[in-house]
Amino acid sequence: MGAQPEQELFLYDPSLLLKLDFYRSPAKFNPPITAVAPGEPWLKVRPLKTGDYRRGFLQSLSQLTNVGEISEAQFLNRFAEMRAKGDYYVTVIEDLRSNKIIGSATLVIERKFIHSCGIRAHLEDVVVDDTYRGKQLGKLIVVTVTLLAEVLGCYKMSLECKDKLIPFYRSIGYVDEKGNSNSMTLRYANQNRL
Numbered sequence: 381m382g383a384q385p386e387q388e389l390f391l392y393d394p395s396l397l398l399k400l401d402f403y404r405s406p407a408k409f410n411p412p413i414t415a416v417a418p419g420e421p422w423l424k425v426r427p428l429k430t431g432d433y434r435r436g437f438l439q440s441l442s443q444l445t446n447v448g449e450i451s452e453a454q455f456l457n458r459f460a461e462m463r464a465k466g467d468y469y470v471t472v473i474e475d476l477r478s479n480k481i482i483g484s485a486t487l488v489i490e491r492k493f494i495h496s497c498g499i500r501a502h503l504e505d506v507v508v509d510d511t512y513r514g515k516q517l518g519k520l521i522v523v524t525v526t527l528l529a530e531v532l533g534c535y536k537m538s539l540e541c542k543d544k545l546i547p548f549y550r551s552i553g554y555v556d557e558k559g560n561s562n563s564m565t566l567r568y569a570n571q572n573r574l
């Protein structure tokens with residue numbers, strides 16, 4: 381008997397995406413689309429999988445920022461760390477015709493003592509491949525992880541973005557709260573880890 385192909389792992393339980401009620405989002409989709417029915421039979425919204433290294437996930441992220449040279453082993457190691465922590469919800473859109481990842485967004489959960497040991501959400505690393513932009517997919521992936529954070533019990537979700545994307549996020553329900561919307565950064569030159 382030949383070797384069995386290795387089973388791919390999901391980063392998180394894909395059935396969570398079946399629980400999202402898109403009517404709860406203020407975002408307007410025209411035509412209407414959801415994570416389960418993204419408008420084309422060849423589009424799939426799902427959690428990141430181990431095999432996505434070979435489906436161009438990192439190439440897609442490189443349209444957002446510098447990704448660096450990452451081997452498959454490094455990718456799988458980081459994937460395993462995220463999966464073990466259980467607080468990372470990297471969500472992707474795949475084009476099933478080419479088996480390529482064409483967009484993604486990450487929801488990260490932060491555990492708190494405040495708010496009765498509450499949990500809050502951060503939106504990170506939103507990108508849609510440039511040849512697929514302007515087709516509501518950016519809105520779709522952001523609304524997907526935003527609704528997911530609510531299903532998981534978060535009391536709020538926040539993000540940092542370029543000024544020009546403020547209207548995009550406003551249309552999805554994010555608010556630049558008066559006196560409370562600054563973002564500050566300190567970048568480390570030396571990135572040696574413990």
Ligand SMILES: CC(C)(COP(=O)(O)OP(=O)(O)OC[C@H]1O[C@@H](n2cnc3c(N)ncnc32)[C@H](O)[C@@H]1OP(=O)(O)O)[C@@H](O)C(=O)NCCC(=O)NCCS
Pocket residue numbers: 443444505506507508509512513514515516517518519520540541542544545547548551
């Ligand atoms: C931002 C990004 C994810 C949007 O993806 P997209 O699939 O083109 O977005 P959508 O088609 O869902 O657009 C949704 C709405 O936002 C608007 N919008 C999209 N990109 C925008 C941009 N760069 N600037 C201003 N408005 C934008 C669209 O006009 C659209 O408005 P409408 O609903 O009134 O028609 C995509 O442009 C991208 O990957 N950019 C590079 C990476 C990046 O900047 N990521 C965000 C980091 S915070």
